[in-house]
Amino acid sequence: MTERTLVIVKPDGVERGLVGEVLRRIESKGYRLVAVDLLTPNPATLKRHYAEHEGKPFFEPLVEFMSSSEVFAMVVEGDRVIEGFRSLAGATDPTVAAPGTIRGDFGRQWDAPVMRNLVHGSDSEVSATREIAIWFPNL
């Protein structure tokens, strides 16, 4: 069934010039872009996006990191794209994410307060709907 997901190339990915590489993998897998935006997100948007983590010790550093620089947000469409992009992204911890995944090939540990794992992809249909409404309210 055709669905949509929200993908974000985080500040570490944009800074390292990996936007094209991430997009290329999404397109090669056969998915289609329906909306894109290059922006420096404001903390309020990020607090809504990460609402489920509010109160956890990494919440503030995460919001600070994500608002530190530009991110590349996009809505991607295709059958089972939510699951498919999570598969392309790889495991959360970039040091040990499988080779062949975005995080496995390009990510590693840096001495930073939050893990820099290059990309975000919605984890369920409910999250995708909620996140797309936050980042692309006019879609």
Added chain:
Amino acid sequence: MIERTLLLIKPDAIERRLIGEVIRRAEVKGYDVVALEMVRPGRGILERHYAQHRGKVFFQPLIDFLLSGPMIACVLQGDRVIEGMRSIAGAGDPTTAAPGSIRGDLARDWDTPVYHTLVHSSETPLAAHGEIELWFPNLPPMRVQRTFNSPMPPPPPNLG
């Protein structure tokens, strides 16, 4: 000297899912993406963009081609980026554009009224200035280059 250029990723590249490949090549070359939009331009903006070709036989077919689907418009920044992006885009005839260039590697003739060349990249500083103003009228002025001290991304793996 740091400059900016306008890159259009045309409907043929969107259709063929080559957006990422084109942007990847610009980033690996060392340029920064400073603005990017997915657009569905009207005839007016396209006719202004290609004003120098008005009256030529390929003018209307070219506009019609660019109206056929969404495009990506982006501004790239870096030293000699205008010349550099023209170089990696390759020659205007995709069939014989040099291997290693975007057009040479990824484009060819498809028996269409105008060549499907995947990208447009500003030709001169004057053209770049006008085209960026046309497509991104609200873009803030140039700022310090982002990637100067950033680690270079590793080469892309062979995905077979």
